[in-house]
Amino acid sequence: MDTGLLDTIGTAVAVILTLFVFSYLLGDNLLYRLAEHLFVGVAVGYAFVVAFHSVLIARLLDPLVQAVTEGNGGQVLLKLIALLLGGLLLFKPARRLSGPGNLSVAVLIGVGTALAIGGAVLGTLVPQVDASADLTRYVDRYGPGLGLFSGFVVLVGTAGTLLHFYFHRSEEGRLAGLRQRLVSSWGGLGRCFILIAFGAILAVTFLSRLSLLVGRIEFVLDSVRQVLGG
Amino acid sequence: MIYCPKCGTANRDGSKFCNECGESFGSQTRIKCPNCDTWNPVQNVFCSACGHRIVSLPPKPGVEAPPAIKGLSLPVKPGIGTEEDRSAATPGGEEDIPAWLRELEASLSAEGAAGKAALTEPAEVPDWLRDLRDSLVGEPPEVAEEGLPDRLAALRPTAPPAQPAAPPPAAEEEELPDWLAALRPTAPPAPPAAPPPAAEEEELPDWLVPSEEGLAEGETLVRAEIPDWLLTLKPRELRKEEEVEAPTPAKEAVVEETGLLAGLQDILPVEIIIAQPRLAKAGEEIAPVIETPQARLFAQIVARPPTVASKVMPRPQAGLLALLPRWILSIALIAALTLPLLLDRPLLARTIEPAPTVSSLYETISRLGSGARVLVAFDYDPTTSSEMDVVAQTLIGHLMDRQARIVAVSLLPAGPASAASLLADQAAAHPGYEEGYGRLYVNMGYLPGQVAAVRLLGESLEMALPCDFYGTSRADLELMGQVKELQDFDLILELTAGQDSLRWWIEQVGTPYGLPLAAGVSALVEPFARAYYQTGSQQLKGVVAGVPDALTYSALRSGGEGLTGIPAARLDSQLAGHLLFIVAILVSNVAYLVQRSRRES
Numbered sequence: 001m002d003t004g005l006l007d008t009i010g011t012a013v014a015v016i017l018t019l020f021v022f023s024y025l026l027g028d029n030l031l032y033r034l035a036e037h038l039f040v041g042v043a044v045g046y047a048f049v050v051a052f053h054s055v056l057i058a059r060l061l062d063p064l065v066q067a068v069t070e071g072n073g074g075q076v077l078l079k080l081i082a083l084l085l086g087g088l089l090l091f092k093p094a095r096r097l098s099g100p101g102n103l104s105v106a107v108l109i110g111v112g113t114a115l116a117i118g119g120a121v122l123g124t125l126v127p128q129v130d131a132s133a134d135l136t137r138y139v140d141r142y143g144p145g146l147g148l149f150s151g152f153v154v155l156v157g158t159a160g161t162l163l164h165f166y167f168h169r170s171e172e173g174r175l176a177g178l179r180q181r182l183v184s185s186w187g188g189l190g191r192c193f194i195l196i197a198f199g200a201i202l203a204v205t206f207l208s209r210l211s212l213l214v215g216r217i218e219f220v221l222d223s224v225r226q227v228l229g230g
Numbered sequence: 231m232i233y234c235p236k237c238g239t240a241n242r243d244g245s246k247f248c249n250e251c252g253e254s255f256g257s258q259t260r261i262k263c264p265n266c267d268t269w270n271p272v273q274n275v276f277c278s279a280c281g282h283r284i285v286s287l288p289p290k291p292g293v294e295a296p297p298a299i300k301g302l303s304l305p306v307k308p309g310i311g312t313e314e315d316r317s318a319a320t321p322g323g324e325e326d327i328p329a330w331l332r333e334l335e336a337s338l339s340a341e342g343a344a345g346k347a348a349l350t351e352p353a354e355v356p357d358w359l360r361d362l363r364d365s366l367v368g369e370p371p372e373v374a375e376e377g378l379p380d381r382l383a384a385l386r387p388t389a390p391p392a393q394p395a396a397p398p399p400a401a402e403e404e405e406l407p408d409w410l411a412a413l414r415p416t417a418p419p420a421p422p423a424a425p426p427p428a429a430e431e432e433e434l435p436d437w438l439v440p441s442e443e444g445l446a447e448g449e450t451l452v453r454a455e456i457p458d459w460l461l462t463l464k465p466r467e468l469r470k471e472e473e474v475e476a477p478t479p480a481k482e483a484v485v486e487e488t489g490l491l492a493g494l495q496d497i498l499p500v501e502i503i504i505a506q507p508r509l510a511k512a513g514e515e516i517a518p519v520i521e522t523p524q525a526r527l528f529a530q531i532v533a534r535p536p537t538v539a540s541k542v543m544p545r546p547q548a549g550l551l552a553l554l555p556r557w558i559l560s561i562a563l564i565a566a567l568t569l570p571l572l573l574d575r576p577l578l579a580r581t582i583e584p585a586p587t588v589s590s591l592y593e594t595i596s597r598l599g600s601g602a603r604v605l606v607a608f609d610y611d612p613t614t615s616s617e618m619d620v621v622a623q624t625l626i627g628h629l630m631d632r633q634a635r636i637v638a639v640s641l642l643p644a645g646p647a648s649a650a651s652l653l654a655d656q657a658a659a660h661p662g663y664e665e666g667y668g669r670l671y672v673n674m675g676y677l678p679g680q681v682a683a684v685r686l687l688g689e690s691l692e693m694a695l696p697c698d699f700y701g702t703s704r705a706d707l708e709l710m711g712q713v714k715e716l717q718d719f720d721l722i723l724e725l726t727a728g729q730d731s732l733r734w735w736i737e738q739v740g741t742p743y744g745l746p747l748a749a750g751v752s753a754l755v756e757p758f759a760r761a762y763y764q765t766g767s768q769q770l771k772g773v774v775a776g777v778p779d780a781l782t783y784s785a786l787r788s789g790g791e792g793l794t795g796i797p798a799a800r801l802d803s804q805l806a807g808h809l810l811f812i813v814a815i816l817v818s819n820v821a822y823l824v825q826r827s828r829r830e831s
Contacts, residue, residue: 025557025560046644050644059696123733204753204775208727211753213616214571214777217571217803218803221568
């Protein structure tokens, strides 16, 4: 079949499905459900095809055959272990036989957690604390007055946000009253910072989704122009 | 009061020892009923469950006389004890006797000295013999004194009994054994001074027998009625039939079925009812314990029969009038977004003021030399391609302008397809790249494993990228022959619509290996990415966030000229949408405040 015709059919289907999704503005209806289910089905099917070809074939079976052909015992053992762990996952859906699959899940979760914790400490926590405490950087960037003010705002906001999550309020000790007032007042200020941050995130979410809508409208308009020969 | 379980003496609350017998009940806080095994407080005289007496009766007067006044024990009324006791209790002689006692003694004197003598007995008589003798008091003796041995003769009372009963029938006399008949008192019984009293009166001690002395003619003593509260204290076995309440149903015998106690009854205590499971009955009324709204609501919820919630929630039926604002807003939004795109020209003349993040990324890519190797991660899928494609086109186009060598990967299964389409479009727009796949740019496809896959890139590029998206081995790709490890790349560019994948690249590759990292992200991720841009080491060299930043970046690529054409129309469209929403939010809030003020007024 002609490639141009396929592109035209594909574009037409895309425009129709886009209009089906837009029909949700009038309420839940059959056309919207049709587009929704079609999208989910196509996405799952496509992901399976990619995983089969790019993972099972390209990264496991082909290297295993090659390693066996070359007599590379280490690679064969490595691939067989990976194949075994992947096969054990197939037992997970069955309740009675799900025990062996726990080994694969344990490896996945253990490796993922170890990488996430180590990366978070060195890649996020330490650099962010360092950046929050470095006032000279604000001065260099924004000048003496505005830089110090920016650093002060960051300091107050960071500490206030942490104090907002300080739930234990002990009534013992000589400074208990002062501590409680500090937590309540400074923590309340930190709550304001949290609300401002949430408001900013909501705004950029709206901005992002509006961009998606503009892109879809632009796609529909371009398609109509092509059909009309514009 | 605490009643001694041994002698029955009443002691003050808090006593540790009995003031009469010295019995220790300091640690004894409960008394077990010998009849039903129920534990009762030490203050109880009778069992609270069965009414059985759990404190032994105090010693009978005359049998084992308690001292008149001893320690803190209850005062003993004069006249209850023996003659010796009474004489001991009145050491002062006749002057110390109160008037009421003198009158009582006067009434007793009418019964003769025989009655008093009957109370006197030798001290050495054992209890069992004394009880036996009491049961035989009043029976006429039949055995002559000659037949008694010396030891029994000494036990014979010297005086007739005080209140002999009616002469027993002859049949009873015949039934007595010889040895028992010999115990009968030899003296004949004294004639009764009054008609035989009722059974209750027989049990009364002498000093409680009413005397009619002092009464006027025609007056008689009326028997007092015992109040109900006092009757409840009366032992069950001493009550009359009419006083006995309805008999409690017999307790069902519990027979043990298993274990060593199998076959035995009532060995183990019956399980208390609070430990037994109880099924709630529908509509059962529950008495409110606390009269609070929360307690009443809880009682209502508990009394409500369980219902299974339907899996399908009913859809609210909104009328057309209720949907009208929604439709109006939707139509207005589509119109506001479509109109600038239809005009195909900018509505506003604006100057380009790129953000520092955008300028920084532009300068970073501009500094790349010809032939620089750049790893580009396409971590977005078609759901966000309307926004992300604009960002990616701008950045990939700039990279191709700089003659960079591009290696594309993706952490999402659907990412390589987006990368292939976009790379092909940009390659077609840049001379030299049309036939440059494998040499100038390459799509290495899906990289499974998420965070572990990113880490694997740093550990072993060869293992992580064995072939490209189309199945071509990396050995057959000229560009991949130039990069042996991750450090061979001059820049890593992350294109993502989610913050997770951006964090993985920063934490697993950018920071550990010290590689320059930049990002083109969705506007949604912009606040998250900006924090990494502002760190001291500038973990992100630059950030392009969303369509506005991408269009600004395009303007920088074109030499700082103003936006024209489709990019300008798209920016105007987005601006119109923002304005519409600002107006809608303001109008909605004003309408809500007006409505609330009307409702409150």
